[in-house]
Amino acid sequence: MSVKFKACNSCQRNGRLTCRRTRLGEPCLRTYPLECVDLLRRARAAFKAGHTIKESSRLAQLEAVVQMLEEHECDFVQVLGKDLHKPHFETVMSELILVKNEALYAISNLKKWMQPQQVEKNLSTTLDDCFMVNEPLGVVFIVGGWCSPVQMCLVPLVGAIAAGNCAIINPSECTVNTAELLHRLIPLYLNKECFHVILALKNDLPDIVEQKFDHVFFTGTREDGNRIAQAAARTLTPVTLVLASKNPCYVDQHCDIVTTAQRIAWARFHNAGQSLVAPDYILCNKSVQVRFVQAMKCCLMQFFGPNPKESRSFGRIVNADIFNKTKDILWKSGKVAVGGQAIEAEKYIAPTILTDVVDTDLIMQQDVFGPVLPLLTVQNVDEAIAFINKHEKPLCVYAFSNNSEVISQLMNETSSGSFCSNDCVLQSLIVTLPFGGVGTSGTGSYHGRYSFDTFSHKKSCLLRSLRFECVTYLRYPPYEERTLSLMAWASTLSQRGQGWCQIL
Structure with missing residues (x-):
């Protein structure tokens, strides 16, 4: 029997005919900007009441996140399978364990993070107490991406909780099943007044951001990030943006080509290529390219078999729009050396390697969220560095070489959000490294600690006594040259290891 669908009454009243459609008789879970105002009001009231401030409260919420992941692992595996055809192995490793590690690390270090941080003093403040305290910002808005829809929502949430904030989370509309699971589970485990999940479309996000949060954390494309940043700027709301980019990967002639191909293939074709941190293109010379393509053919056969479509280890594109965009880019760029097959009904694109790609090809002009890896030819590492530096700064730069000088040159002469040598993606998974x-x-x-700092305000504190006026009176008028010399001496920090500077 066919299932009838219609727009919910609220959608019809607001003239929104393109919203997520629901089964007849079921409530629409979508959140509208005006509805978000009430959630924001409730969260602000909870924050002002101090529900998230105490260390014990923060620890309880962090432990609840761990409990939620452990008790509903099967549910997360199921919804990510529906949304992305994501293998169980990838869901556990790249989504659940990553979030769990973040929460456990925060639990172990929260007491230390919350302590005041002492700072260096000069002679004039040597008897005072100078330190910074970490204050929670208030109510933060976390907008998750669809590439890794669980960890892109929950890793920032862990930082917001650890820092003592309330939060409103918006999972991606592209991964409907995952979003609705988070919408259902988070109120069951976390404080219902402090933490909320909304289901809004990306076109509504600027309106929601303008409701004035204390911080906005966004993961996604540059185009959407630009709109979020502009909306936040109108209310002077600080933002953290983690944006898609073209991540280059240089493969040197001096490397183990088989191991290199395996590590790059895993990183590029993990989650069917839908990743912010995967290598986007390969730079290598012509002789390396021939060997690299052959090695990639072998490891793709090893990873996914002769027909990746039948492999339980290979995912699917999240929706028809991204499938069609990726397919069009693939067919308009370079020459297909491996793969290239696309099945629209299944949103399937085979692991694909393109050769004869040039900088003006469409694949080099747009962000690609799919299992497509273009290869560009450069003569040497200097030419690779020049190519990387003439483009915008990427989120990640990767380099494969047995020559430490080549690695150091690429690391030191390029600028990127992160750098990794002889592997890919792993630098973004380490809890002790900022990403x-x-x-x-x-x-x-x-x-880790960097999430805590992102969602904290470092308040400078100076605690002085009303005593010792016999010294501080020197700063008062009428001014004299003699007292200026004394005050300059007392107020100037010394060079390291030289003691206090002397009066000339």
Whole structure:
């Protein structure tokens, strides 16, 4: 029997005919900007009441996140399978364990993070107490991406909780099943007044951002990030942006080509190529390219078999729009050396390698969220660096070489959000390393302590006594040259290891 669909009454009243459609008789879960105002009001009231301030409250919420992931692992595997055809292995490793590690690390270090941080003093403040305290910002808005829809929502949430904030989370509309699972589970585990999940379309996000949060954390494309940043600027709301970019990968002639191909293939074709941190294109010389393509053919056969469409280890494109865009880019760029097959009904694109790609090809002009890897020819590492530096700063730069000088040159002479040698993606998974972009690939960073700092205000504090006026009176008028010399001496920091500077 066919299932009838219609727009819900609220959608019809607001003239929104393109919203997520629901089964007849079921409530629409979508959140509208005006509805978000009430959630924001409730979250602000909860924050002002101090529900998130105490260390014990923060620890309880962090432990609840871990509990939610452990008790509903099967549910997360199921919804990510529906949304992205994501294998169980990838869901557990790249989504659930990553978030769990973030929460456990925050639990272990929260007491230390919350302590005041002492700072260096000069002679005039030597008897005072100078320090910074970490204050929560208030109510933060977290907009998750669809590439990794669980961790892109929950890793920032862990930082917001650890820092003592309330939060409103908006999972991506592209991964409907995952979004609705988060919408259902988070109120069951976290404080219902402090933490909310909304289901809004990306076109509504600027209106929601303008409701004035204390911080906005966004993961996604540059185009959407630009709209979010402009909306936040209108209310002077600080933002963290983690944005898609063209991540280059240089493959040197001095490397183990088989191991290199395996590590790049895993990173590029993981989650069917839908990743912000995967290598976007390969730079290598012509002789390396021939060997690299052959090695990639072998490892793709090893990874996914003769027909990747039948492999339980290979995903699908998230929706028809991104499928069609990726397919068009694929067919208008370079020459297909491996793969190239596309089945629209299944949103399937085979792992594909393109050769004879040039900088003006469409695939080099647009962000690609799909299993397509273009190869460009350069003569040497200097030419590769020049090519990288003439483009916008990427989120990640990768380099494969057994020559440490080549690695150091690429690391030191390029600028990017992160750098990794002889592997890919792993630098973005380490809880003790900050992760974020630079320039057009984003602003700000997160993970571990850096998430805590992102969602905290470092308040400068100076605690003085009313005693010792016999010294501080020197700063008062009428001014004299003699007292200026004394005050300059007392107020100037010394060079390291030289003691206090002397009066001339």
